[in-house]
Amino acid sequence: MRRIGLCGSLFVLMAAVFLRPEIAPEPGLAQLAATGLVLAAAAGLTFSLQARFASNPFLDIMARVGLSGFALLAVFHPERWVAVTACVPVALFVGYSLLGSRRSGNPEQARRQFFDAVNAVSEGFVLFDADNRLILCNETYRRYFTDACGEDIGKLIRPGASLEEILRAGIERGMFPDAASDLDGYLSRQREPQAHSAIPGELRLSSGVRLQIVETRTHDGNVLMVHTDITEVKRREEELNAVLDTIEYGVCFMGPDLRVRIANRAFRDMWSFPDDFFDSRPTLAEMISYNRHTGIYDIPDEQWEDYVRDRVAAVRAGPIPSFEWTLANGKVIQYQCIALPSGDRMLTYLDITEVKQREEELNAVLDNIEYGVCFMGPDLRARIANRAFRDMWGFADDFIAGRPTMAELISYNRQTGIYDVPDEQWEDYVRDRVAAVRLGAIVPRELTLANGKVLQYQCIALPSGDRMLTYLDITELKRRERQLSELVEELGATRDEALEARAQLGEALEAISEGFVVFDDEDRLVLCNSNYRQYFIDAVGEEVARLVVPGADRETILAAAFEHGMFPDREGTTEEFLAWWRDNLLSTVEFRFSSGIYVQVEEMLSQEAGIVGVYTNITEIKKREAELAEMVDHLTVARDQAMEATRAKSRFLANMSHELRTPLNAVIGITEMLEEDARDDRQDDYIEPLGRVTNAGRHLLNLINGILDLSKVEAGRIEFHCEDIDVGGLTAELAATSQPLADRNSNRLTVHCPDNVGVMRSDATRVRQVVLNLLSNACKFTREGEVSLSVERHTAEDRDWIRFEVADTGIGMTPEQQIKVFEEFSQADSSTTREYGGTGLGLAISRRLCRMMGGDIKLTSEPGVGSTFAASLPAVLDPVCEEIPDRPASTAGGR
Numbered sequence: 001m002r003r004i005g006l007c008g009s010l011f012v013l014m015a016a017v018f019l020r021p022e023i024a025p026e027p028g029l030a031q032l033a034a035t036g037l038v039l040a041a042a043a044g045l046t047f048s049l050q051a052r053f054a055s056n057p058f059l060d061i062m063a064r065v066g067l068s069g070f071a072l073l074a075v076f077h078p079e080r081w082v083a084v085t086a087c088v089p090v091a092l093f094v095g096y097s098l099l100g101s102r103r104s105g106n107p108e109q110a111r112r113q114f115f116d117a118v119n120a121v122s123e124g125f126v127l128f129d130a131d132n133r134l135i136l137c138n139e140t141y142r143r144y145f146t147d148a149c150g151e152d153i154g155k156l157i158r159p160g161a162s163l164e165e166i167l168r169a170g171i172e173r174g175m176f177p178d179a180a181s182d183l184d185g186y187l188s189r190q191r192e193p194q195a196h197s198a199i200p201g202e203l204r205l206s207s208g209v210r211l212q213i214v215e216t217r218t219h220d221g222n223v224l225m226v227h228t229d230i231t232e233v234k235r236r237e238e239e240l241n242a243v244l245d246t247i248e249y250g251v252c253f254m255g256p257d258l259r260v261r262i263a264n265r266a267f268r269d270m271w272s273f274p275d276d277f278f279d280s281r282p283t284l285a286e287m288i289s290y291n292r293h294t295g296i297y298d299i300p301d302e303q304w305e306d307y308v309r310d311r312v313a314a315v316r317a318g319p320i321p322s323f324e325w326t327l328a329n330g331k332v333i334q335y336q337c338i339a340l341p342s343g344d345r346m347l348t349y350l351d352i353t354e355v356k357q358r359e360e361e362l363n364a365v366l367d368n369i370e371y372g373v374c375f376m377g378p379d380l381r382a383r384i385a386n387r388a389f390r391d392m393w394g395f396a397d398d399f400i401a402g403r404p405t406m407a408e409l410i411s412y413n414r415q416t417g418i419y420d421v422p423d424e425q426w427e428d429y430v431r432d433r434v435a436a437v438r439l440g441a442i443v444p445r446e447l448t449l450a451n452g453k454v455l456q457y458q459c460i461a462l463p464s465g466d467r468m469l470t471y472l473d474i475t476e477l478k479r480r481e482r483q484l485s486e487l488v489e490e491l492g493a494t495r496d497e498a499l500e501a502r503a504q505l506g507e508a509l510e511a512i513s514e515g516f517v518v519f520d521d522e523d524r525l526v527l528c529n530s531n532y533r534q535y536f537i538d539a540v541g542e543e544v545a546r547l548v549v550p551g552a553d554r555e556t557i558l559a560a561a562f563e564h565g566m567f568p569d570r571e572g573t574t575e576e577f578l579a580w581w582r583d584n585l586l587s588t589v590e591f592r593f594s595s596g597i598y599v600q601v602e603e604m605l606s607q608e609a610g611i612v613g614v615y616t617n618i619t620e621i622k623k624r625e626a627e628l629a630e631m632v633d634h635l636t637v638a639r640d641q642a643m644e645a646t647r648a649k650s651r652f653l654a655n656m657s658h659e660l661r662t663p664l665n666a667v668i669g670i671t672e673m674l675e676e677d678a679r680d681d682r683q684d685d686y687i688e689p690l691g692r693v694t695n696a697g698r699h700l701l702n703l704i705n706g707i708l709d710l711s712k713v714e715a716g717r718i719e720f721h722c723e724d725i726d727v728g729g730l731t732a733e734l735a736a737t738s739q740p741l742a743d744r745n746s747n748r749l750t751v752h753c754p755d756n757v758g759v760m761r762s763d764a765t766r767v768r769q770v771v772l773n774l775l776s777n778a779c780k781f782t783r784e785g786e787v788s789l790s791v792e793r794h795t796a797e798d799r800d801w802i803r804f805e806v807a808d809t810g811i812g813m814t815p816e817q818q819i820k821v822f823e824e825f826s827q828a829d830s831s832t833t834r835e836y837g838g839t840g841l842g843l844a845i846s847r848r849l850c851r852m853m854g855g856d857i858k859l860t861s862e863p864g865v866g867s868t869f870a871a872s873l874p875a876v877l878d879p880v881c882e883e884i885p886d887r888p889a890s891t892a893g894g895r
Contacts, residue, residue, distance in 0.1 A: 123228045124211070130221030132163040141227060148207040149173035174206050202230070210234040237262065250349035258284045258316060258345065270333075270349055271296075284312050298328035315345055324352070332356045359384065361606075365518055365527075368604055368612050371456075372471035380406040380438060380467065392455075392471055393418075406434045420450035437467055446474070454478045515599075515615030518606070523554040532615055538595040540564035554611070565594050585611070590618065598622045668694060718852060720763040722877050727757045727802060730764065731791050734771050741779035742787055747808075749779075753791040760802050762877045766849050770857075773842040774806040774869045782810030782866070793875065800875035801855070807868040813861040821859065822847050846871070854878045 115136070118125055124141035128134055137157060146154045149170060156169050170176055203211045212230045217223050241262060244251050250267030254260055259281045268275065271291060282290075285308050291297065292304065299307045314320060320337035327333065334350040363384060366373050372389030376382055381403045390400060393413060404412070407430050413419065414426065421429045436442060442459035449455070456472040515532030519525055528548060536545040536557075544560045555578055562570065562577045569592050570577055588602045597619040604612045675690040677683075731753040742749040760767075771789070778787045790805040813821065822843050847857045854874045861867035 123226050126225045126227070128163055128223045128225070130223075132223070134159055134161045134163070134166070135222065144205065144207075144209065144211065144227065145170060145175065147209070148175040148205045176203070177206050178204055203227075249351070250347075252347045252349075254284065254315075254345045254347065256343035258312065260284075260287070261344070267349060270351060284315055288312075295329050296327050296331075315347070324356075364606050365612060368606070368614070369516075371473070372469075374409075374469045374471075376406065376437070376467045376469065378465035380434065382406075382409065383466070389471060392473060406437055410434075417451055418449045418453075437469070447471075514617075515613075517613045517615070519554050519611040519613075521610050523611070525550055525552045525554065525557070526610065532613075535593065535595075535597075535599065535615060536561060536566070538597070539566040539593040567591055568594050718849070720766065720853065720877060722761055723764060724759050724761055725764050725767065727760055727791060727793075728753055728755065730768065731757075731789065734768065734775065735789060737772060738775040738779060738787075738789075741776055745779060745783045747779055747782050747784065748786045750786065750788045751790075752788065754793075757791055757793050757802070758875075760873070760875045762853065762873060762875075766853065767873065770846045770849055770871055770873075771804050771806070773846045774804070774857075774871065777842065778806050778808035778810065778867070778869075782808040785809035785866070801872050802875050803870060803872045805868060805870040807866065809866040812863040812865050812867055813859075814863050818859055818861055822857075843869075 115138075118136070118138045119140070121138055122140060124138065124144055126134065126137035126141045134157065136159060142154050142157050145157060145166075150173070153169055153173060153175075156166055167176075203213060205211065208231065209229060210231045210233075212228045214226045214228075215223060241264065244262065244264035245266070247264060248266055250270045251262075251264045252260060252267050253262040260278055260283075261281070263273070263278055267273075268278075271287070272294070273287070273290065277290070288297075288308050288311060297307070315337050318337075319339045320335070322334060322336040325333045325335045330353070331351060332353045332355075334352050336348045338346040338348070340346060363386065366384065366386035367388070369386060370388060372392045373384075373386045374382055374389050375384040382400055382405075383403065385395070385400045389395070390397065393409075394416065395409075395412065399412065410419075410430050410433055419429070437459050440459075440461040442457070444456055444458040447455045447457045452475070453473065454475045454477075456470075456474050458470045460468040460470070462468060515529065515535055517525065517528040517532045525548065527550060533545050533548045536548060540561055541564070544557070544564055544566070547557050547560055558581060559574050559578060561567070562574055567577070570580070572580075586603050586605055588600060591599050591601060593599060597617055598621075600616045600618045602614045602616070604614075606612050671690055671693045675687060675694060678686040678690060731751060735749060735751045739749055775787065775789060785808060787806070787808045790803075790807070792803050792805075794801055794803060843857075850857050850871055850873060854877065855872045858870045858872070859867065
């Protein structure tokens with residue numbers, strides 16, 4: 001057993017030598033070796049105690065005290081210098097071994113060898129009994145006092161001296177500068193040693209030496225103190241603190257127990273900690289609680305304990321990635337926790353409040369830009385996105401706040417119908433888009449979305465590795481281009497010239513670039529782009545343009561430009577010009593510069609009470625406006641001439657119709673008389689020809705009547721005679737009149753009219769004309785089928801309506817035929833005219849009459865199935881019409 005203990009002691013000695021700073025400079029290696037020392041010493045001392053000192057209580061106590069002191073130092077201070085403390089248990093072990101081996105032969109010699117071993121320890125070693133009286137100490141402990149106060153104080157440090165006597169003598173001689181102002185208080189704190197203290201204490205001597213004290217109380221009440229010189233360690237710490245204090249962001253190092261070891265000046269100032277607050281090595285929970293009521297944390301009292309526990313658990317769990325933390329007082333902190341290999345934690349805090357304010361100012365500027373802008377970091381995560389960008393893609397504000405990746409931005413709208421990309425191609429599409437942005441700059445290109453939007457897209461690679469994406473919605477511009485193209489096609493003779501103008505307009509629009517400028521609340525220029533400065537260069541040269549620099553006064557720039565003739569349309573003095581500009585501040589104005597271009601200037605107030613100005617070149621627009629105005633004038637003249645020609649035609653047709661109808665009525669009347677005479681005289685050879693003449697005359701009369709009605713409509717000479725009409729009676733009359741027409745083609749005529757349809761006030765003749773025309777057409781184009789007339793009253797657009805719906809099961813119409821059916825002198829097609837006859841005026845006149853009365857006719861049809869015409873008329877006619885004297889409502893309108 002003795003050999004085992006001796007081997008353990010030799011291992012401890014060898015490790016103490018090889019752990020010197022120049023041999024084991026790495027803290028991790030020192031910690032590993034220190035752990036090995038603990039295990040080796042523990043094994044050696046355990047075997048030796050069992051074999052040698054079991055019968056000697058004093059030796060047993062001393063060995064265990066030495067082992068305990070070394071174990072505490074090794075656990076709480078795994079630095080390189082901790083290896084030196086291995087000498088304490090080694091010396092104790094060697095001394096006790098020598099004393100035990102020779103206690104039977106020469107006790108005095110064994111005692112002397114034990115004290116020699118204690119004095120060989122480089123740490124100060126002292127043992128007090130339960131009454132705080134000195135039992136023994138080594139020369140290192142005594143030298144701390146003699147170096148600070150002189151040799152005479154060494155006489156006081158003898159067995160039997162009390163701890164208070166020793167300390168009071170040291171204090172009176174200035175050995176403990178930290179106790180000079182509070183002698184009694186310092187002594188009272190020292191009378192009660194911290195038995196089994198978990199936190200080593202520190203002591204500063206007047207000689208400049210810094211000591212670390214580890215106290216251990218034994219089972220019989222004695223107190224063992226080990227004083228380790230940590231002057232060099234503290235000097236290194238002070239150097240580290242000096243370096244850390246030069247860093248602008250807060251840094252705090254914590255041990256595995258989450259107690260503060262080092263905190264730099266920026267950290268203390270950021271959280272308003274006093275310097276002496278860290279003397280007691282506060283825990284993380286104590287630091288958080290220090291500022292509980294200073295307005296930093298917006299945490300309700302009932303949630304405070306949970307909040308502190310979660311914060312501590314997060315730091316103890318390991319590293320915390322960098323994130324932004326907004327305090328209740330408005331400060332924005334960038335916070336991070338780094339887990340060190342030793343088990344320590346390094347917390348960093350960077351105050352980015354000013355940076356965030358600048359970002360907000362930049363966002364305010366970007367939000368005034370009409371096209372979408374998104375800045376991305378080298379990791380292709382969104383950093384800044386202006387309002388136009390978020391609105392254009394429908395992004396929620398909190399989605400952008402989470403700094404999504406480029407791929408996440410694209411996938412956000414996958415199901416909203418923006419992208420026309422098949423599912424099997426989606427991943428390749430996203431990968432290609434991301435790869436293109438990561439590769440670098442993308443020249444401006446048009447991007448047409450599935451919802452019809454057209455965007456002008458561009459990617460700019462910034463020197464920092466960031467990417468700036470811009471999106472300009474040019475849908476309206478494209479729509480106007482299409483309108484211009486259609487107008488060019490209609491103009492015919494000027495097609496080539498218009499196409500050239502369209503190309504020039506397209507080129508001009510592509511070249512449009514806005515001048516952008518920002519002034520602060522003191523009218524000092526903050527920033528501007530090159531386009532803004534280029535306006536001054538083009539108009540008045542470099543002399544004025546050199547004034548356009550950050551910090552320049554706004555009115556100084558404008559005054560210089562005015563005096564050099566940049567605004568030729570503005571007259572008066574410089575002061576009058578500046579006064580006019582102040583009066584029109586925050587409005588949109590147009591200028592003609594001396595360079596000949598027209599510029600629209602729009603100024604807006606920013607969030608910081610500054611001015612944001614946008615200068616847009618509208619020269620090409622002004623030119624096109626003049627051309628279009630001239631073209632509109634020409635088209636107006638042509639339209640007026642065409643309308644006058646139409647009115648002249650209508651007047652001619654009306655006059656001619658009257659002139660033709662009178663003799664035609666005489667022809668029809670005489671022919672009918674001759675036909676009756678032929679029937680009476682049984683002259684059968686004349687009946688058929690006279691019948692054909694009569695039918696032809698009636699057909700011609702219907703045609704003339706239609707032309708007369710059409711001419712009246714076109715000439716605006718239709719007059720309506722309003723009266724109360726019994727809709728039910730009128731419907732029965734229309735059915736009776738139409739029944740022969742239905743019977744002629746073997747059709748079944750049905751009528752659907754509710755009893756409560758009521759009365760309408762309108763022109764009975766015109767209503768009858770419209771409905772009879774619809775019934776006549778339905779009967780004519782249907783054979784051996786069904787024709788129905790349905791009448792209903794309904795309310796829409798805050799007024800009552802009467803709806804006459806005529807449906808048939810006849811030949812029906814194609815969509816192309818439906819387009820032409822309401823045109824004058826036109827039927828569905830030429831084959832219809834040949835087979836069924838007709839003038840092609842009935843439906844055209846009927847719809848015009850309905851519209852003049854405030855209603856309309858709608859058509860639905862399908863070839864081979866049939867057609868449905870629905871005439872909707874207001875129950876009370878709106879246009880001014882001649883009133884017929886009151887009389888009972890009748891089906892015939894009273895005429």
